[in-house]
Amino acid sequence: MNALVEHRAFDHVPLDGTIGLEDLASKIGWEPAVLIRFVNVVLIQGIFEEPEPKVYKHSASSTVFREDAMRAYYQLGSWSVPSWWKVSDYLKTHAPEDVYDPLKSPFSYSRGAEGQTYYQLLEADLAFSDVWHKGMAQAAPFNPVLGMFPFRDMKEAVEAEPDRAFVVDVGGGRGNALVDVMRECGGGFGAPMVLQDLEEVLQGEDPVQIDGVQVMPHDFYNEQPVKISLPDAHIYYMRKVMHNYYDDKCRTILRPIVEAMGPTSRLLFGDMILPETAQPGDDALPFYMDLRMLMIGGTERSETQWKQLLESVGLVIVKIWRLPGAPHQATIETRLRGK
Numbered sequence: 624m625n626a627l628v629e630h631r632a633f634d635h636v637p638l639d640g641t642i643g644l645e646d647l648a649s650k651i652g653w654e655p656a657v658l659i660r661f662v663n664v665v666l667i668q669g670i671f672e673e674p675e676p677k678v679y680k681h682s683a684s685s686t687v688f689r690e691d692a693m694r695a696y697y698q699l700g701s702w703s704v705p706s707w708w709k710v711s712d713y714l715k716t717h718a719p720e721d722v723y724d725p726l727k728s729p730f731s732y733s734r735g736a737e738g739q740t741y742y743q744l745l746e747a748d749l750a751f752s753d754v755w756h757k758g759m760a761q762a763a764p765f766n767p768v769l770g771m772f773p774f775r776d777m778k779e780a781v782e783a784e785p786d787r788a789f790v791v792d793v794g795g796g797r798g799n800a801l802v803d804v805m806r807e808c809g810g811g812f813g814a815p816m817v818l819q820d821l822e823e824v825l826q827g828e829d830p831v832q833i834d835g836v837q838v839m840p841h842d843f844y845n846e847q848p849v850k851i852s853l854p855d856a857h858i859y860y861m862r863k864v865m866h867n868y869y870d871d872k873c874r875t876i877l878r879p880i881v882e883a884m885g886p887t888s889r890l891l892f893g894d895m896i897l898p899e900t901a902q903p904g905d906d907a908l909p910f911y912m913d914l915r916m917l918m919i920g921g922t923e924r925s926e927t928q929w930k931q932l933l934e935s936v937g938l939v940i941v942k943i944w945r946l947p948g949a950p951h952q953a954t955i956e957t958r959l960r961g962k
């Protein structure tokens with residue numbers, strides 16, 4: 624699959640119509656005798672169709688690998704594959720506690736790049752980092768923003784104090800979460816909507832521009848700017864950020880946000896909640912995602928682990944909003960302790 628994706632075989636098969644083996648092979652610069660072996664192993668999985676011998680067309684499952692569809696999401700996953708091959712060697716060659724050091728993650732080891740974190744390696748690869756962030760935005764429907772915390776119920780409070788940002792999305796990538804919230808609320812209720820991420824992500828190869836969103840480069844290890852240039856926000860939001868780190872690092876990232884929060888501010892986490900135990904027949908996704916995080920130096924958390932982490936930085940859980948039908952997907956609503 625990776626060879627076919629990287630060599631753009633999926634883009635050369637027409638969306639309406641067919642292409643012969645020889646023709647496709649010449650477009651991607653391969654021997655037909657090589658291409659057919661790759662195509663056969665995907666055909667048996669329903670990827671492409673072969674209406675007549677050695678003539679191919681797209682199937683529903685093959686179109687997603689086109690550049691204009693889900694390819695970036697596929698590439699995002701495949702970028703981590705070497706760490707899955709090498710994790711067993713990693714465990715043979717490392718001290719047990721090394722896994723907690725993001726400079727020594729299985730991912731960094733598999734790339735021969737110990738001493739650099741997953742995100743440092745990602746941002747150093749400019750072309751790939753653009754694909755990665757696009758893939759993350761495409762993945763949004765699998766980890767929804769809406770259908771849990773009722774953003775639209777904030778209307779009255781936000782309209783009463785519109786100088787306070789409605790939502791500050793910290794580590795918000797390309798802003799897909801804010802777009803979802805604005806779709807649900809018909810905009811930002813007249814208050815600023817702020818997107819924060821690293822400068823190279825927001826203003827790199829393909830700068831982020833979203834109507835109604837203030838793009839604010841910010842390294843989340845530094846003091847939170849929405850408190851300095853603007854009053855404390857109604858909502859600070861972090862989606863799929865905490866699972867990239869173990870607790871010590873999370874505390875370092877959370878402290879500046881906690882310091883910026885006011886008595887009515889909420890800090891929301893859009894993340895998975897691991898079941899406390901694994902039972903036969905359970906949904907595999909949270910457990911695989913947890914292993915995926917292990918590769919890059921992070922972890923998913925059970926409700927107990929979330930409580931411990933949040934309490935340790937002075938936050939209390941107001942409510943865990945779970946997604947109906949997929950209760951491991953959740954938005955955790957928190958506020959300052961004692962407010």
Ligand SMILES: C[S@@+](CC[C@H](N)C(=O)[O-])C[C@H]1O[C@@H](n2cnc3c(N)ncnc32)[C@H](O)[C@@H]1O
Binds near residue numbers: 800
């Ligand atoms: C797993 S992605 C989640 C992106 C987005 N929240 C979403 O749900 O699609 C983690 C994000 O954290 C950002 N990030 C990593 N280190 C950061 C830092 N030091 N300061 C700000 N953002 C950072 C990455 O660039 C990336 O966009």
